[in-house]
Amino acid sequence: MKLGTVKGSIVSTRKCSKLVGYKLLLIEPYYGDSKEIFVAADRLGAGEGEIVLITTDYSVQASLEQETPIDALVVGIVDHPPVK
Amino acid sequence: MKLGTVKGSIVSTRKCSKLVGYKLLLIEPYYGDSKEIFVAADRLGAGEGEIVLITTDYSVQASLEQETPIDALVVGIVDHPPVK
Amino acid sequence: MKLGTVKGSIVSTRKCSKLVGYKLLLIEPYYGDSKEIFVAADRLGAGEGEIVLITTDYSVQASLEQETPIDALVVGIVDHPPVK
Amino acid sequence: MKLGTVKGSIVSTRKCSKLVGYKLLLIEPYYGDSKEIFVAADRLGAGEGEIVLITTDYSVQASLEQETPIDALVVGIVDHPPVK
Amino acid sequence: MKLGTVKGSIVSTRKCSKLVGYKLLLIEPYYGDSKEIFVAADRLGAGEGEIVLITTDYSVQASLEQETPIDALVVGIVDHPPVK
Structure with missing residues (x-):
């Protein structure tokens, strides 16, 4: 898994219907x-x-109720920033 | 997922038949x-x-009706370009 | 998918039997x-x-009759080289 | 597979429930x-x-009892550090 | 697929049991x-x-009798080193 910092979000009106409901x-x-x-x-x-x-990748699907075209998913929020 | 800018398209006459119909x-x-x-x-x-x-990769298949040899699929068009 | 130029081929006599028949x-x-x-x-x-x-990766298998240990497959030949 | 050195660990209180029990x-x-x-x-x-x-990636799931959103798993501890 | 040169091997006594038998x-x-x-x-x-x-990745599993947490597998030995 990767660690990352949330920088913002994007909006996509025309998108695959299975992506509705995800930020x-x-x-x-x-x-x-x-x-x-x-x-x-x-x-x-x-x-x-x-x-x-x-x-x-594939392992994302293990967190979802139905298969969805998502290849990167937030699975945790880290309590304290680790040392760089 | 990745963000990208559409630069053009390619044409392939000799191709896997399952790719017919995709730009x-x-x-x-x-x-x-x-x-x-x-x-x-x-x-x-x-x-x-x-x-x-x-x-x-794998998650592409969740958007398709049948398994197709596509490893990158456009799943949304972004409303406004995010900050670089 | 990736675009690439064919530079040649390799020969492997000792190989997984499922690879027989593929260049x-x-x-x-x-x-x-x-x-x-x-x-x-x-x-x-x-x-x-x-x-x-x-x-x-995974999507290669959608082009094959049986699962084969191939992680990169030619699925099309491009008609005209795109702009670099 | 990759070789890596353990540098520490992270704690995530708000996380996908399937990750509970993994360090x-x-x-x-x-x-x-x-x-x-x-x-x-x-x-x-x-x-x-x-x-x-x-x-x-996918192969991680072969080690788990149920599908879990983990894309990197420790599958061995190396006896002696190999030459760099 | 990738081409590589064998540099040596590693030993791991404490490992996932499904890896037993593989060099x-x-x-x-x-x-x-x-x-x-x-x-x-x-x-x-x-x-x-x-x-x-x-x-x-995924395609490795097509060579194995049972799903195993291996994400890179030797599937052929090349007869002659190709041009660099």
Whole structure:
């Protein structure tokens, strides 16, 4: 899994219907190249500036009720920022 | 998921029959190295210059009626370009 | 999907029996770092110098009759080289 | 699989319920860019400073009793550090 | 798939029981950054210095009798080193 910082969110009106109900967060990698911002779906209610744990690829589906075209999902909000 | 800008499309006459019906878009990464252009399939009708949300790998299949050899799919068109 | 140029092929006599019947092509990435050459299986008959479309990971299996340990497959031959 | 060194662990109180019971380790890559720290789940009891073998993506699920949103798992603790 | 050179092997006494019976090889990428050494499981008997073909992620499972937490597997030994 990856750690990232929530930088904001995006809005997409024209989208795959299975994505309705997920907040789409912009995530800045906590380690490594911070310019490699990506999008993760969230249902835990992570707020801007919080550090989150993100699962990617196939394993995302294990958290969902039905298969959804999401390849990065917030699966935890980290209590304390780890040492860089 | 990744954000990318639609730069154009490609045509492939000799291709796997399951790819028929998908537009194959050239996508420039919105964040990170913009030279790492890749191809994503599209059925949402994204136009050149639009910023799109792309799902990759296994999770792509959750959007399709039958399993198809597509590893990157446009799943949303972003309303407003996010801050770089 | 990725675009790549066919640079040649490899021969492997001692290999997993499920790979028999596939040509194993050396592919140079068309965009990004051209030194990151990889191997893709091919049944479309792509020739040296042609530009091909390659699907990776799980989605490869959607093109095959039986599950095969192939993680990169030529799924199309591109008609005209796109702009770099 | 990747080799990594255990640097510590993270705590996440608000998390996906399926992650309960796994220790979440911070892993520094043993080869390559050591700044690309990531998180792997552990049930083998790896301690700080130990070198571990990590499996990623789909194949992680083969080690678990039920599908869990984990994309990196400690599957071995290495006896002796290999040559760098 | 990737090409790599066998550099040696690792031993892990405390490991997931499903990994018993596989040799765990240290693989140096043949193309690209040779410092990005990784571990691949082997049952073909590849020897040190040989160049091998490696399949990754989901597709590895197609070569195995039961699902195993292996994300990189030697699926072929290359007859002649290709041009760099």
